[in-house]
Amino acid sequence: MDLDPGTHVDRVELCRVLRAASIAGRHVRIAGGGSGGHRGRRSHGHADIVSTLGLDRTISHEPADLVATVEAGVPVARLQDELAAHGQTWIHAPSIPGSTVGGLLSRAASGHRRLRYGALRDSVLQIVVVTGDGRLVSAGGKTVKGVAGYDIPRLVVGSNGALGVIVEVTLKLWPMPRTSAWFTARGGTAELADLGEAVRRSIHQPASILLGPDRLDVELIGPDADLLAPAGMTPDQAPPVFGAAGLLEIGVPAAALPDLAVRLARREYAFQAQLGVGTCLAAIDDRSQRDEIRAMAITAGGHAVVVDGPDDLRDDPWGPPPAGMEIMCRLKAAFDPAGILNRGQFIGDPVGTR
Amino acid sequence: MRTVITPSTIDRFRTIVGSERVLAETLERLVYAKDASMNQGECGVAVLCETTAEVAACMRVAADLGLPVVPRGSGTSLAGSAIPLDGSVVISVARMGRVLSVDADTPCAWVEPGVLNLDLTAAVDHLGLHYAPDPSSQAACSIGGNVGTNAGGPHCLASGVTSQHILGMEVVLPDGQVLTIGGPAPDPPGLDLRGFLVGAEGTLGIVTKVCVRLTRNPPVVRTLLVDFTSLTAAGAAVRDIIAKGVIPAAMEMMDRTMTRAVEAFVHAGLPLDAAAVLLVEVDGTAAQVASDADVVEAICRESGASNIRVAVDEAERALFWKARKNAFGACARIAPNYYLHDCVVPRTRLVEVLAAIEEIASRNELVIMNVFHAGDGNLHPLISFDRRDDAQVTRVLRAGHEIIEVCMRVGGTLSGEHGIGMEKRDFMPMQFGVADLDAQARSREAFDPEGRMNPRKVLPSGSKCGDLIFSPDDLPEGTWI
Numbered sequence: 001m002d003l004d005p006g007t008h009v010d011r012v013e014l015c016r017v018l019r020a021a022s023i024a025g026r027h028v029r030i031a032g033g034g035s036g037g038h039r040g041r042r043s044h045g046h047a048d049i050v051s052t053l054g055l056d057r058t059i060s061h062e063p064a065d066l067v068a069t070v071e072a073g074v075p076v077a078r079l080q081d082e083l084a085a086h087g088q089t090w091i092h093a094p095s096i097p098g099s100t101v102g103g104l105l106s107r108a109a110s111g112h113r114r115l116r117y118g119a120l121r122d123s124v125l126q127i128v129v130v131t132g133d134g135r136l137v138s139a140g141g142k143t144v145k146g147v148a149g150y151d152i153p154r155l156v157v158g159s160n161g162a163l164g165v166i167v168e169v170t171l172k173l174w175p176m177p178r179t180s181a182w183f184t185a186r187g188g189t190a191e192l193a194d195l196g197e198a199v200r201r202s203i204h205q206p207a208s209i210l211l212g213p214d215r216l217d218v219e220l221i222g223p224d225a226d227l228l229a230p231a232g233m234t235p236d237q238a239p240p241v242f243g244a245a246g247l248l249e250i251g252v253p254a255a256a257l258p259d260l261a262v263r264l265a266r267r268e269y270a271f272q273a274q275l276g277v278g279t280c281l282a283a284i285d286d287r288s289q290r291d292e293i294r295a296m297a298i299t300a301g302g303h304a305v306v307v308d309g310p311d312d313l314r315d316d317p318w319g320p321p322p323a324g325m326e327i328m329c330r331l332k333a334a335f336d337p338a339g340i341l342n343r344g345q346f347i348g349d350p351v352g353t354r
Numbered sequence: 355m356r357t358v359i360t361p362s363t364i365d366r367f368r369t370i371v372g373s374e375r376v377l378a379e380t381l382e383r384l385v386y387a388k389d390a391s392m393n394q395g396e397c398g399v400a401v402l403c404e405t406t407a408e409v410a411a412c413m414r415v416a417a418d419l420g421l422p423v424v425p426r427g428s429g430t431s432l433a434g435s436a437i438p439l440d441g442s443v444v445i446s447v448a449r450m451g452r453v454l455s456v457d458a459d460t461p462c463a464w465v466e467p468g469v470l471n472l473d474l475t476a477a478v479d480h481l482g483l484h485y486a487p488d489p490s491s492q493a494a495c496s497i498g499g500n501v502g503t504n505a506g507g508p509h510c511l512a513s514g515v516t517s518q519h520i521l522g523m524e525v526v527l528p529d530g531q532v533l534t535i536g537g538p539a540p541d542p543p544g545l546d547l548r549g550f551l552v553g554a555e556g557t558l559g560i561v562t563k564v565c566v567r568l569t570r571n572p573p574v575v576r577t578l579l580v581d582f583t584s585l586t587a588a589g590a591a592v593r594d595i596i597a598k599g600v601i602p603a604a605m606e607m608m609d610r611t612m613t614r615a616v617e618a619f620v621h622a623g624l625p626l627d628a629a630a631v632l633l634v635e636v637d638g639t640a641a642q643v644a645s646d647a648d649v650v651e652a653i654c655r656e657s658g659a660s661n662i663r664v665a666v667d668e669a670e671r672a673l674f675w676k677a678r679k680n681a682f683g684a685c686a687r688i689a690p691n692y693y694l695h696d697c698v699v700p701r702t703r704l705v706e707v708l709a710a711i712e713e714i715a716s717r718n719e720l721v722i723m724n725v726f727h728a729g730d731g732n733l734h735p736l737i738s739f740d741r742r743d744d745a746q747v748t749r750v751l752r753a754g755h756e757i758i759e760v761c762m763r764v765g766g767t768l769s770g771e772h773g774i775g776m777e778k779r780d781f782m783p784m785q786f787g788v789a790d791l792d793a794q795a796r797s798r799e800a801f802d803p804e805g806r807m808n809p810r811k812v813l814p815s816g817s818k819c820g821d822l823i824f825s826p827d828d829l830p831e832g833t834w835i
Binding site: 301 | 413457459460461462503504506510514515517518533534535537538539540541542543544545546547549550553554557568572575576593596597599600639640641642644645663699700701702712727730731732736755765766767769770771773774778782785786787789790792793794796797798799800801803812813
């Protein structure tokens, strides 16, 4: 049964739909705003579509607590507008046109200010999911701090819908930075990497240091006195959002990233590296490029995951299996015993079935 | 069911670590039957491991014999998480105390779990770095224990709790298998097992190495000690500072009873007539600190602060913090024992909850003192009592229950940073429904299918429901079953 986007799906109905699908062994694909690109392995065969767009209520926003509870289908742009009216923001979130709160969480898409504010998953206080077999499970708590029970929210964030459909979350918010400024420098990658690292060492808590093959962009947040151009840089607009048809997300120790960036530039790849964080997006056209970059990342102590791209790039989206695969598979079975959710999106899904 | 440790079992542990490090005498086992909570358990045998290989070998013996295992760091748990029940094997990692490597550029470090929190910060201070989570017990508690409880501390207000500062770990699973989960490279593929292991209170495995995020020291720090003539005014100041868009590095509150106890102990010049004392720290660049401190001072004055004292130097700042962090020790001046709670409530409900706690104290004829992380609403009502007085103990437990009920009623959380352990285990149904607890139990089983790791902690018995069959038509909104 396909649920039309826009139909108001309440969580009770979602429980019923997934329970029935589990019993019948029908595969289900979870859809949000459709902004997430193509992830995981290509999927074969039919899957019912469950859209979260009907789950679009802002349940509560308590400005004095810096906490908001929203349904998963709420568009991030709308949420940010609602928060901005109170001088607040979900600072951990990237601004991706069309994205929903649940969509960002399912792929753990952190924003460009991660260097200063941390990863997206750090902003999730409570999460409510419907499991593959139709159980409504709530985990975490609505307060800004809490250690009661197991950290299921962290398992769900970044699981690409493998464990359940996110229906509601409580988010930790931040005051909207009153003043911020971007600075840029152009030149060769090696010099820019050095400049970026110098900024990281000399300036207290820069919000963002983005390095590309021929440009370095730095965002600073703070009172006006702190928004002076770093040495060698000039004021500028925010850089364009990085995107490509085939996209690889690299994670290496932050100390190893400048060197990796220089090597990518030498091989003439387009990329955007978040210095200090250790993540880097790179544009790829084919499997040999994917494998070359992945090998570089692994040598540097990290990994490279295909986060968007055509089917052929996604025959091996994750690379070598991480430690703990057996546990991950048991967790998947605990939440989605029939294995109906988002086939191909879970790292432990069998290759080449259906 | 009581576990029986036989002489041949003890011999098997001795073969692994040597006789000196297997503690099986009555008195030795008594020491390992307690932690810093009110509870007492029963330790079958305690094994002091010094390497991952030793931990793994001990875990294989336990798996072979089907023995329950309780991991232990410094034993400072306030929730009974480190207490062995019914003769469990205690595996202590307190002797695994080396900082293995420091990467000053990332910056991060690999450390053994027995490294003490404050020692880690001291070890990287010369690099201009520190380890951000700073529980009040930081001079005694270990990083392994901090990982187990997802420990907090005053400075977690701006920098986040332990979970945000753990990049990876080496863990020995219940079957003796050794895994390295995560590390300094962000966002490894697959599920976030690292995040799930933090705060699991030793119920999933034993962490034998930890990769911690290190934080650069702020260039400027300003610490303010603010007196209020009423708790309500202090609570309002906390709420307004946050609402004004300032997230201080730390924002701590002490009530009058606690302030007096602490002052008599630490001699920091705390105001004895104030109804509440607020300790606020702002850090960052000089401009940021000046701007934030202006806001904090202005709001405190508007809220009716009677005095604001700014630490003039590092020595005075250290004295302010000594007063705060020694608060629990100072309680020994009031009564020999204390029962400490750890609920979190929405910041906007602080004042009414404090009033309710005061009422609970007077109705139960108890002294309840408050020293807590006001900035994030993490209360620490401390009930002082004398354990030798049975009637008083009954009132203490009743008051504790009432405090938890009040906090949960306003949308609170059972624990902000101490964990659930034994002490809050049976309160879990106040925060979680049947399906929620069942999901937690199933997740735990993914790591420990035999249920031998720190059994009977965190989840109340019967949390796992098996395969629940229900008619979807009977499902009311927002509930399950």
